[in-house]
Amino acid sequence: MQEIIKKQSKMGKISFYTLVTRFSEYTEMVESAKSIGFQTCNFFYFDNKKSNDFDGFSGLNYALKHCTSDYMIFCHQDIIFNFDTKNILIDKINELEQLDPNWAIIGNAGVTEKGEVILKITDPHGPNQTKGPFPSQVMSVDENFMVINTKHNLSCSTQMKGFHLYGLDLCQNAANLGLKSYVVDFHLTHKSKGNIDHSFFTARDNYIKIQEERKRIQFFFTTCTKFLVSNTKLFNVLLNNKVALKLLSILLKFKR
Structure with a gap:
């Protein structure tokens, strides 16, 4: 099992965790984050270059268990912080703290219980895509960028595996605890448009089975x-x- 490369001690207010297969992209992401104000934050990664020792669910659970920062950013390696700054994100977090102290997860894209897409993102689908209002409560967030309020001791379902739907799973587990998830107005670039392949449908079938059993x-x-x-x-x-x-x-x- 690959270990996270840095010793996790004396963390700051925000720590980053990322599943990495392409270190050139990961380095670009980290450098862009530091350029907009995250230079004093901790950056940890899971080395999946040779084998996927951690998937979205196990990696997120490991990070949630060990993170001692107030907020944890779990994000893709292929995002670039080239629009909004760290101070803007902190402002959005503080705004949400006042609006709803029971917030658990923040994303830059997600879907409400009514099926309405809420997002602020630039990706291959188009530049500066904006669908508010912000902040909006959602039932799921996109996994490209998630800010997690670590005080709530959240986790993903241990029955799930893979690299799809861990954002939905985490949001729904939070909802079962009476907590809420939101999309806020925080703009960055995601270089991928997403990948719906066979593994996606396998994850969806597994999640349906879990929900059937729970209900x-x-x-x-x-x-x-x-x-x-x-x-x-x-x-x-x-x-x-x-x-x-x-x-x-x-x-x-x-x-x-």
């Missing part, structure tokens, strides 16, 4: 109550009355 009908018991949760609101209302719960409890005991 199965299930009893919850405590010392003072019992209730049932399904993925249907109507069932939740109908089945959580005294008569229905008693019958279901009898059936559950009979099944055992």
